[in-house]
Amino acid sequence: MDFASITAIQSHRNGISGRHFYSVFFDYIMEGQTHKLIAVVIPGRGNCFVVSKDDPMFCWRGDHFEHDLKEAVALWVSEKFKVPIEQARKELP
Numbered sequence: 001m002d003f004a005s006i007t008a009i010q011s012h013r014n015g016i017s018g019r020h021f022y023s024v025f026f027d028y029i030m031e032g033q034t035h036k037l038i039a040v041v042i043p044g045r046g047n048c049f050v051v052s053k054d055d056p057m058f059c060w061r062g063d064h065f066e067h068d069l070k071e072a073v074a075l076w077v078s079e080k081f082k083v084p085i086e087q088a089r090k091e092l093p
Helices: 062-081 085-091
Strands: 003-013 020-030 033-041 048-052
Touching: 003 062, 020 062, 033 062, 048 062, 062 085
Parallel strands: none
Antiparallel strands: 003 020, 020 033, 033 048
C-alpha cells in the first residue's frame, strides 16, 4: 500500500449503545498522484469504507485498503490505550 501518510485516526461510538468505529484520514499515492481519502473502519471483515475527501461522492474499494488501515488502527489503539498490539488486532479481525 502506498500511503503517503495517515493524518488522523479517531474512534467513535454510533450513538449511546451502537457499534464503535474508527475514522481515518490518509493520503494515498496512485500513478504519481496523491489522493486525500477518508475511511470508516468497523470491526469485522469487509467493514472498511473509503471516500475521497475532496469529492465524497467518489468512493474507493474499501477491501483494497482494509488490511493496512486495520493495522494502522490497531497500532493507534495500542499506543493510545496502552494495550498490547495483539489485543488491539483481535478487536479488528
